[in-house]
Amino acid sequence: MNEHQRSILLHSASRFSPPPGVKLSYGTAGFRADASLLESTVFRVGILAALRSIQTRSVTGLMITASHNQESDNGVKVADPSGGMLSQHWEPFADALTNAADPNTLLQLMDDFATKEKISLEGAYGGEVLLARDTRPSGVFLAEAAKQGITSIMGVSATDMGVMTTPQLHWMVRSRNNGMEASEHNYYDQLSSSFRCLMEYIPQGNRNNIVNDKLIVDGSDGVGGEKLEILKKMLSDLSIDVRNRGDGVLNEGVGADFVQKEKVVPRGFGPVDVGFRCASLDGDADRLVYFSIQSNSNKIVLVDGDKILSLFALFIKEQLNILTEEENGKVNKSYQARLGVVQTAYANGASTHYLKQLGLEVVFTPTGVKYLHEKASEYDIGIYFEANGHGTILFSESFLCWLEGKNNELSSTSKGSEQPKAALRLLAVSKLINQAVGDSLSGLLLVEAILKHMGWSMLIWNELYHDLPSKQLKVKVVDRTAVSTANAETVVVRPVGIQDAINAETAKYPQGRCFIRPSGTEDVIRVYAEASSQEAADSLANSVARLVDRFLGFNATE
Ligand code: NG1
Numbered sequence: 288m289n290e291h292q293r294s295i296l297l298h299s300a301s302r303f304s305p306p307p308g309v310k311l312s313y314g315t316a317g318f319r320a321d322a323s324l325l326e327s328t329v330f331r332v333g334i335l336a337a338l339r340s341i342q343t344r345s346v347t348g349l350m351i352t353a354s355h356n357q358e359s360d361n362g363v364k365v366a367d368p369s370g371g372m373l374s375q376h377w378e379p380f381a382d383a384l385t386n387a388a389d390p391n392t393l394l395q396l397m398d399d400f401a402t403k404e405k406i407s408l409e410g411a412y413g414g415e416v417l418l419a420r421d422t423r424p425s426g427v428f429l430a431e432a433a434k435q436g437i438t439s440i441m442g443v444s445a446t447d448m449g450v451m452t453t454p455q456l457h458w459m460v461r462s463r464n465n466g467m468e469a470s471e472h473n474y475y476d477q478l479s480s481s482f483r484c485l486m487e488y489i490p491q492g493n494r495n496n497i498v499n500d501k502l503i504v505d506g507s508d509g510v511g512g513e514k515l516e517i518l519k520k521m522l523s524d525l526s527i528d529v530r531n532r533g534d535g536v537l538n539e540g541v542g543a544d545f546v547q548k549e550k551v552v553p554r555g556f557g558p559v560d561v562g563f564r565c566a567s568l569d570g571d572a573d574r575l576v577y578f579s580i581q582s583n584s585n586k587i588v589l590v591d592g593d594k595i596l597s598l599f600a601l602f603i604k605e606q607l608n609i610l611t612e613e614e615n616g617k618v619n620k621s622y623q624a625r626l627g628v629v630q631t632a633y634a635n636g637a638s639t640h641y642l643k644q645l646g647l648e649v650v651f652t653p654t655g656v657k658y659l660h661e662k663a664s665e666y667d668i669g670i671y672f673e674a675n676g677h678g679t680i681l682f683s684e685s686f687l688c689w690l691e692g693k694n695n696e697l698s699s700t701s702k703g704s705e706q707p708k709a710a711l712r713l714l715a716v717s718k719l720i721n722q723a724v725g726d727s728l729s730g731l732l733l734v735e736a737i738l739k740h741m742g743w744s745m746l747i748w749n750e751l752y753h754d755l756p757s758k759q760l761k762v763k764v765v766d767r768t769a770v771s772t773a774n775a776e777t778v779v780v781r782p783v784g785i786q787d788a789i790n791a792e793t794a795k796y797p798q799g800r801c802f803i804r805p806s807g808t809e810d811v812i813r814v815y816a817e818a819s820s821q822e823a824a825d826s827l828a829n830s831v832a833r834l835v836d837r838f839l840g841f842n843a844t845e
């Protein structure tokens with residue numbers, strides 16, 4: 288790098304010293320920690336996002352959020368030019384950059400990386416980073432640090448989008464790089480118009496059956512509630528009551544993570560809501576779960592990411608079947624779209640069984656949307672979801688091209704038949720669903736559209752299959768990196784011996800399944816157990832948590 292660039296960086300980096308003794312790592316959701324520890328990290332991630340923009344000659348994104356974590360935490364992650372997560376081969380550089388002890392070490396790292404990755408630091412290319420934050424108060428000073436980091440790279444500008452949901456920012460990055468307009472209004476416009484298109488093609492028979500009761504949404508007191516308020520004004524076929532719009536404490540007793548893990552009624556909901564369709568978003572609105580409230584109880588019936596995935600898969604399969612159905616005595620075989628479903632070990636066993644029995648190809652990846660997203664992109668239509676409600680649908684360019692062509696051909700030759708409608712529905716889904724990243728707002732509109740299409744209540748949807756009872760626990764350990772896993776996190780390879788002990792415990796329970804893995808976002812080992820009854824799942828999870836403590840806990844002797 289030239290002297291001018293060097294002096295700009297030395298000057299700005301000296302104002303953002305890393306807190307002593309803190310080592311952070313770019314996990315499944317970027318860097319996360321108590322907000323007070325993050326200023327220098329966010330500054331340095333600003334630098335990283337700028338370098339990535341220069342290297343790819345494209346717009347990148349920087350999002351400041353700690354999603355479902357408590358309000359005092361914050362985090363930062365980079366959106367790649369595709370709108371997806373930062374390319375994995377940049378993660379070690381992110382770690383090294385954030386943990387560099389002083390400005391000179393930082394510059395040396397940058398020099399080495401820039402040479403290796405052929406990134407010009409001479410200001411020759413005008414890069415751009417879109418920057419946004421969730422509603423956490425700490426986001427304000429962290430966004431300033433990010434701007435300083437981005438603009439300390441010559442030729443790169445920071446465009447502050449203000450308060451956005453994580454998926455909105457990813458959508459904007461993707462749209463900008465596809466040469467499309469990418470304002471917040473464009474986002475609402477695309478979602479609402481594709482939703483209207485799906486409404487238009489609801490089968491005649493189901494029109495009278497329309498599910499017209501209102502939907503109540505828990506905004507987790509985060510950014511999702513206020514954005515949904517804007518979006519809902521653009522929809523005429525849907526009545527939405529938004530609760531927890533930001534007047535209470537973010538993620539405290541509310542939100543998708545709370546609802547999915549605790550399975551109890553979130554704050555702001557009560558007995559008057561019994562019988563209604565309810566949904567919860569998380570703090571940055573990239574997760575979505577549905578639920579209904581049981582009468583005379585604070586328990587909920589949870590309709591999680593696995594069931595949203597099943598609903599989407601069912602609908603898409605139905606449209607594909609219509610498109611390839613026999614017409615005039617011959618099967619339309621012009622395009623065999625590969626439809627794939629991607630899950631993680633957290634997917635309820637009953638959902639996997641259901642999807643396979645529909646004849647779908649189901650594959651597994653480790654936890655973390657970057658893995659699911661990558662796998663899903665191998666299909667013409669790849670649907671992925673984590674049980675916690677994070678997921679989306681990806682369409683291949685070649686399939687969308689074929690669909691456009693099919694639509695043009697059919698609209699002239701088969702007017703009024705179901706085939707052109709199926710093509711239009713799939714095209715509308717590809718526009719409604721956020722293909723950059725899981726998005727609770729677009730996911731919610733797709734769920735609502737499909738329920739109306741099917742003429743289903745939430746009760747019928749929930750009956751697609753019955754979840755096996757499950758239990759999740761977390762165990763604090765001395766060093767979570769002591770655990771390493773294989774086979775999409777279903778088998779522990781280190782520490783030696785623990786997997787045999789888990790197997791022996793699991794074998795005691797009918798339909799038992801259990802695995803452990805180190806969390807990528809918290810300093811804990813997570814335990815997941817499934818069995819034929821809730822008592823059995825609880826008991827299996829507890830026994831395995833004790834095993835984890837014995838092998839890795841603070842009193843472990845090995
Ligand atoms: P970790 O902390 O690695 O389990 C959690 C979620 C992931 C993913 C990330 C990112 C569970 C069990 N894990 O990761 O699925 O969503 O956060 O937000 O829900």
Ligand code: ZN
Binds near residue numbers: 573574
């Ligand atoms: Zn989130």
